[in-house]
Amino acid sequence: MLELREVSVRYPDGFEAVRGVNLSVESGTTVALLGASGSGKSSLLRGIAGLEALRGQVLIDGADMTAVPTHRRGVGMVFQDGQLFPNRSVGGNIAYGIEKGRSRAEVEAEVERWLELVELSGYTKRAVTTLSGGQAQRVALARSLAARPRVLLLDEPLSALDTRLREDLAVFLRRVLQKAGTTAVYVTHNDAEAATVADRVVRMDSGRLVAAG
Known part of the structure; x- marks a missing residue:
């Protein structure tokens, strides 16, 4: 569970x-933060992740994470451009962050599990530079989920894609997050996308929550 108490950035x-x-x-569950550009959505996400200083409290599973460094919060992020490592294969990207203390066979099995979940089985050795925009975002999602974050933050992950692909991937994202049982916060400016992906939609304006569904 994620809880924010009087958080300001x-x-x-x-x-x-x-x-x-x-x-x-x-x-x-997944909550969507919906609002126009400049409404504070991404700043709030960055505050939750520890990438921006904030006032107030961020609690994850009851533990106060406000002063905890980003890498120890158990938070994963997926950005608009995916931010894949171009020098690593698809499998290498997903393996990043789960390799320590595991055998090669264990890591490979885990990579295949997540590739299957995001419907990219057989892509392990593919260069990420050959992927379409939708495929790259699925790899980015698998990489974040493979690390088993307690909270997953998604910042406009579909906004760079064309309308039809965005609609299809919104349905896909909903299914994957439910299967993974992930607690997630999803930032978007698109009403239909928010309603498709999230269990609950919260609207932001001028840095404040102004409506919840």
């Missing part, structure tokens, strides 16, 4: 991007 220039947000995300 203020930048060095004094601009307050997020203002006193209170939000709970039940374990295994």
Whole structure:
């Protein structure tokens, strides 16, 4: 479970991007943060991940993570461009972060499991530079899920794709997140996409939560 208590994010220039947000995300569910550009969605996500300083509290499974470094929070992120490692294969990207302390056979089996979940079986040795935009985002999702994060944060992961592909992948994302049992926060400016992917939709405007569904 993710819980935010009076979370605010203020930048060095004094601009307050997020203002006193209170939000709970039940374990295994997805909440969409919906709003226009500049509404504070991405700043809130970065605050949850520990990439921006904040006031208030971020609790994950009851533990206060506010002062915990990003790499120890148990939080995964998927960005708009996927941010795959171009020098690693598809399998190498997914294996990143799960290789330590495991045998090669264990890692390969885990990679295949996640590739199957995102419907890319057989792509292990493919160069990521040969993937389509939709395929690259599926690899990015598998890489994040393979690390078994307690909370997964997705920042406009489909916004760079064309409308038809975005609609198809929204349905796909919903299915994968449910199968994985992941607690997730999904940022988007698209109403239909938010309704498709998430169990609950929360609207942001000027750094505040203004409506919840």
